Amino acid sequence: MGGTRLIDRVRGAQGKFPPRPGGGGGVLPTGDGDFNKIRADLQNEVIESLDFEQVGQSSRDELATRLRVGLQERVEARQLPLNRIERERLVEDILDNILGLGPLEALLRDPEVSDIMINGANTVFVERKGKLVLTNVKFQDDKHLLQIIDRIVSAVGRRVDETNPMVDARRADGSRFNAIIPPLALDGPAVSIRRFGTVPITAEDLVALGSVPRPMLEVLRGAVRSKLNIIISGGTGSGKTTLLNVMSSFIPDGERIITIEDSAELQLQQSHVVRLETRPANIEGKGEVTQRELVKNCLRMRPDRIILGEIRGAEAIDMLTAMNTGHDGSLATVHSNNTRDALARFETMVGIGMPNMSDKSIRETIARALDIIIQLDRLPDGSRRILAVTEVTGMEGPVITTQDIFVFEQRTIDEHGKVRGAFKATGIRPRFATRLASNGIRLSQELFRFEQEV
Numbered sequence: 001m002g003g004t005r006l007i008d009r010v011r012g013a014q015g016k017f018p019p020r021p022g023g024g025g026g027v028l029p030t031g032d033g034d035f036n037k038i039r040a041d042l043q044n045e046v047i048e049s050l051d052f053e054q055v056g057q058s059s060r061d062e063l064a065t066r067l068r069v070g071l072q073e074r075v076e077a078r079q080l081p082l083n084r085i086e087r088e089r090l091v092e093d094i095l096d097n098i099l100g101l102g103p104l105e106a107l108l109r110d111p112e113v114s115d116i117m118i119n120g121a122n123t124v125f126v127e128r129k130g131k132l133v134l135t136n137v138k139f140q141d142d143k144h145l146l147q148i149i150d151r152i153v154s155a156v157g158r159r160v161d162e163t164n165p166m167v168d169a170r171r172a173d174g175s176r177f178n179a180i181i182p183p184l185a186l187d188g189p190a191v192s193i194r195r196f197g198t199v200p201i202t203a204e205d206l207v208a209l210g211s212v213p214r215p216m217l218e219v220l221r222g223a224v225r226s227k228l229n230i231i232i233s234g235g236t237g238s239g240k241t242t243l244l245n246v247m248s249s250f251i252p253d254g255e256r257i258i259t260i261e262d263s264a265e266l267q268l269q270q271s272h273v274v275r276l277e278t279r280p281a282n283i284e285g286k287g288e289v290t291q292r293e294l295v296k297n298c299l300r301m302r303p304d305r306i307i308l309g310e311i312r313g314a315e316a317i318d319m320l321t322a323m324n325t326g327h328d329g330s331l332a333t334v335h336s337n338n339t340r341d342a343l344a345r346f347e348t349m350v351g352i353g354m355p356n357m358s359d360k361s362i363r364e365t366i367a368r369a370l371d372i373i374i375q376l377d378r379l380p381d382g383s384r385r386i387l388a389v390t391e392v393t394g395m396e397g398p399v400i401t402t403q404d405i406f407v408f409e410q411r412t413i414d415e416h417g418k419v420r421g422a423f424k425a426t427g428i429r430p431r432f433a434t435r436l437a438s439n440g441i442r443l444s445q446e447l448f449r450f451e452q453e454v
Contacts, residue, residue, distance in 0.1 A: 042074055043094045064099055071095070101148050103137045104193075114195055115237070120188030121145045127237075130382025142188045149179050149189060168280065170263040196241075200267045203246050211239065212386050213423040213452045216406045219430075220374070220389070222441040224250035227305075227329030228432055229369055233342040234376035239384035240333040241265050243376060244307070247331055251305060255329075258298045260291055261309030274301065291315040292353070295322065308332035314353030316346055323369035339373040339390040343400055346370075360398055367392060367400045371432055379410070379419045385454075386423075391430045405430050405448070422453045 071091045075082075082090065096105035107113050107126060115127035121139040125132050139145040153160050153167050156177075160167040165184045169177050176194040203221075206212045212220075223230060224247055232247070234240045248268050251257060258274045259266050266275075276298060281288035291308070292315035298306060299322055308319055310333045323330050336342040343366060350362045357365075375388040389406040405428060410421040425448045433443050 038078075038080065038090075042071060042078075042090075043098065045074060064095060067095055067098065101151060102144070103139060104148060107135070107137065108193075108195075116191070116193040116195070118145065118189070118191035120190070130378060130384065142182075145189050145191075146181065149181070149191060152177055153179070168263070170277075174265065176263045176265065196265055196267070200245055200249075200269070201242050203249065206243070206246055209383070210454045211243075211384055213450070215425070215447045215450045215452075216386065216389060216423065219405070219443060219447055220247065220372075221250045222436045222439075222443060223372055223432065224248075224329065224331075225252065226432070226436045226439040226441060228371035228435070229323045229328060229330050230372045230374065231311075231342060231370055232331070232333045232374045232376065233336045233339060234333075235335065235337065235378065238376040238378045240376055241309070242384075243374065243386075244309075244331060244333055248307060251329070255304040256302060257305045257307060258301055258303040259307045259309070260294045260298060262291070263309075265309065266307065268307075274298075274303075292318055295319055299327075303327060304329070306330045310334065311346075311349065313349055316349035317353035317357075317365075320346070320350065320365050320369040324365065336375075339375050339388055339402060339404075342373050342375070343370075343392075343402075363398065363400050364395060367395050373402070380413065381417050381419045383419060391432060393431060403428055403430075408454075420454065422451055424451045425449055 068091060071094055072087075075087050075090060080087070080090075096102055101108065103124075104116065107116050107124075110126075112128045113126045117125040117127075117132075119125070121142050121144065124135045124137040126135055127133070139148070149160060152171065153169060156169045156171060158167050158169050160179055160181060162181075162183065165181045167177075167179050171177050171193075174196050177191070178193075179189060179191045181189045203217055207214050207217060220230075230247065232240045232243050245267055248257070248266065248270075251270060253270050254272065255270070256272050256274070257268060257270055258276065259268065260276045260278075262278050264275055264277050276294045278291055278294060279287060279289040290313075291311075292313065295306070295308065295315050295318040299318075304327075306319070306322055306327055307330065308315070311319060312335070319330065319332060334342050334345055336345050346366050347359070347362050350357065350365065354362070370392045373388075373390045373392065374386055375390065376384060377387050378384050385408050386406070387408045388404050390402050390404050393401045393403055395401065404426050406423065406425055408421055408423050410419055412420050414420055427448060429445070429448050436443060
């Protein structure tokens with residue numbers, strides 16, 4: 001972080017402190033109002049004592065160390081009726097507000113929090129283990145929340161104001177940040193932060209979590225290694241990116257992989273990976289680089305595999321064309337409720353990119369390009385599971401034909417709110433088994449007869 005920005009952040013924190021959130025720490029003998037005044041007074045005192053010329057020459061870590069020592073001395077000098085844990089928390093709260101993201105810092109440090117959703121200054125939800133939970137975190141007011149938003153977007157070279165009230169960006173830690181402010185957001189600034197684990201989830205983790213049974217995983221591993229074109233379909237938060245990461249781990253090392261995303265989320269482990277990211281238009285409305293442009297450009301970069309984070313528009317035709325012209329083994333995700341909906345969405349998106357293409361030609365292009373569609377969903381208990389693995393088998397008249405190879409059958413919800421059901425093979429041996437066999441991957445017939453209760 002540059003010196004000037006650090007100075008602005010420290011100066012801007014003076015006099016600003018949110019109400020004390022409940023939970024965490026001990027019960028203080030003073031009321032919330034008294035405690036907030038103590039925190040605000042301490043914060044202002046330590047900021048006023050700083051030499052801002054030295055601040056401009058200090059790194060964030062150096063300044064944090066200096067501020068922590070100064071705060072600890074001032075807390076001790078006041079002889080506040082607080083125990084050691086409460087005093088440490090008081091110091092960390094003030095440091096978070098001066099140098100960090102204020103009330104958000106505690107949530108960002110919590111490894112169980114996967115999503116943070118802010119609906120105005122007084123309402124903050126988080127997602128833990130697939131469930132949405134209302135927290136007691138609050139901001140002082142909408143102005144304070146806007147200051148935190150500005151800190152986040154300025155750190156990634158973006159801006160948000162009344163003339164540009166929406167922003168979508170990737171933070172330095174890889175999390176995806178989206179904010180929309182008044183006048184578009186009627187009840188105050190709305191923020192969502194999608195976080196991704198620092199340690200990628202592996203295939204074995206998915207098996208242990210009950211998201212996918214081992215026989216199904218073995219078939220998918222063979223499909224990736226045999227360079228079948230695979231689409232991962234599902235709703236928001238269903239785990240599409242996580243599964244895409246796991247599927248990409250099956251790609252043999254040494255192949256040249258090019259990834260294209262709106263916000264870089266994939267964590268590929270191979271040695272030969274080129275990562276591309278779209279760019280939004282600047283404040284003058286210029287400089288935008290779309291996924292479609294990146295797909296076209298990556299075809300000139302000699303890729304062995306193309307991985308598209310999410311297909312949502314005209315880039316669908318370019319991706320399908322690439323799959324049909326020597327770039328087998330490509331992977332992508334798409335939003336849809338089931339595998340038939342995924343095919344319908346592809347038809348719509350291809351129609352956007354090629355408006356003069358006939359419906360029959362569009363469907364033939366899709367049928368030739370796609371081999372497998374995997375449908376994911378987040379169930380009522382918060383668990384994420386593969387609901388279907390469907391093979392695209394070709395055309396029958398004007399209709400794209402498919403067949404389910406594996407399905408998840410939900411049967412009931414138990415007294416603890418957990419979904420009970422079973423992963424089942426449909427008994428159909430897929431046509432792509434022949435292609436896997438030609439690549440030395442022979443699938444046991446037992447893989448297509450199993451049933452596993454969850």
